[in-house]
Amino acid sequence: MNREEARLELDATTLRPQDASPEARAMAESDPELGAWLTKRTAFDEQVADVFAASIPAGLRESILQNARKPAKRSMRWILPTLSAAAAAMVLSWTMLWPVNSEMPAWQAESLAAVTKVEYGMMKVDHASHDLEALKKQLIAHHSPAPGRLPGTVGLMPVLACKRIKVDGRPASIICFEIQPGKEAHLVVVDNSGLSGAPPQLKPQFTNSKNWSMASWSDGGQTFLLATTANEAELKKLFGLA
Structure with missing residues (x-):
C-alpha cells in the first residue's frame, strides 16, 4: 500500500477509524505528513457531522424504525419515503450551505x-x-x-x-x-x-x-x-x- 492508497482509505473512514485497515492506520502513524492531514480531515468531517446531526429533527430515526415495525398499511408506502426525503433534504441543504472546508486553517x-x-x-x-x-x-x-x-x-x-x-x-x-x-x-x-x-x-x-x-x-x-x-x-x- 502506498501513501495515496492509504490516504483514500483513511479519507473514507474518518468517522469510523476502526474500519480502516491496520496497514493504513500504521502508515498514518509513521508518516508525519499523512498523520497531520488525517487529523485535519477528521476534525473537518466531525464538524460537518455535528451540524448534520443537529439539523435532523429529534426522534426522526426512532419514528422511522417504529413505523417500519408496524403492520403494513396502504398509507405506509407514503410515510417512510416522506420521512426519508425530509432527512435527505436537510442533509442536502446543509451540504449546500456549509461553508467550512478542509483547506482553511x-x-x-x-x-x-x-x-x-x-x-x-x-x-x-x-x-x-x-x-x-x-x-x-x-x-x-x-x-x-x-x-x-x-x-x-x-x-x-x-x-x-x-x-x-x-x-x-x-x-x-x-x-x-x-x-x-x-x-x-x-x-x-x-x-x-x-x-x-x-x-x-x-x-x-x-x-x-x-x-x-x-x-x-x-x-x-x-x-x-x-x-x-x-x-x-x-x-x-x-x-x-x-
Missing part, C-alpha cells in the same frame, strides 16, 4: 463553523444588546476575549448580540453586528498566542467560501475573523477598501 474553520451555527439559529447567543461596551463587559466577566480596537468602521456597525465559544481549545467570542438591513456580520475574537495559521498583523485578508465573505487579521495578541453573507464589497467598505 483550523482556527478559521472552527470559527466559521460556530458563526454558521449562530447565523442559522442552531446555536443561541448568550447576550443581546445594542450597546457594544455592555457586550464587551459581559464577555470579560465570563473570561472571554473582547476586542481591543477595531479597524475602519467595523466597530461602528449596529451591534446585536454576543456568544462565548472555544477556538483551538481556547476561549473565544462572537460579536454579532448588522452590516446592512437584514444582513449580519459576525466577528470572532481569539487570543493568538501560539495560534497556528494566524493572519498577519493589521492587514486584512479577504476570502470567500460558499455564500460567505470573510476578512481575517491580527492586532497585537488578538486574531479576528469577520464573516458575513453580505457581498464582499460591503465587507471591504468597512475597511475603506471599496
Whole structure:
C-alpha cells in the first residue's frame, strides 16, 4: 500500500477509524505528513457531522424504525419515503450551505463553523444588546476575549448580540453586528498566542467560501475573523477598501 492508497482509505473512514485497515492506520502513524492531514480531515468531517446531526429533527430515526415495525398499511408506502426525503433534504441543504472546508486553517474553520451555527439559529447567543461596551463587559466577566480596537468602521456597525465559544481549545467570542438591513456580520475574537495559521498583523485578508465573505487579521495578541453573507464589497467598505 502506498501513501495515496492509504490516504483514500483513511479519507473514507474518518468517522469510523476502526474500519480502516491496520496497514493504513500504521502508515498514518509513521508518516508525519499523512498523520497531520488525517487529523485535519477528521476534525473537518466531525464538524460537518455535528451540524448534520443537529439539523435532523429529534426522534426522526426512532419514528422511522417504529413505523417500519408496524403492520403494513396502504398509507405506509407514503410515510417512510416522506420521512426519508425530509432527512435527505436537510442533509442536502446543509451540504449546500456549509461553508467550512478542509483547506482553511483550523482556527478559521472552527470559527466559521460556530458563526454558521449562530447565523442559522442552531446555536443561541448568550447576550443581546445594542450597546457594544455592555457586550464587551459581559464577555470579560465570563473570561472571554473582547476586542481591543477595531479597524475602519467595523466597530461602528449596529451591534446585536454576543456568544462565548472555544477556538483551538481556547476561549473565544462572537460579536454579532448588522452590516446592512437584514444582513449580519459576525466577528470572532481569539487570543493568538501560539495560534497556528494566524493572519498577519493589521492587514486584512479577504476570502470567500460558499455564500460567505470573510476578512481575517491580527492586532497585537488578538486574531479576528469577520464573516458575513453580505457581498464582499460591503465587507471591504468597512475597511475603506471599496
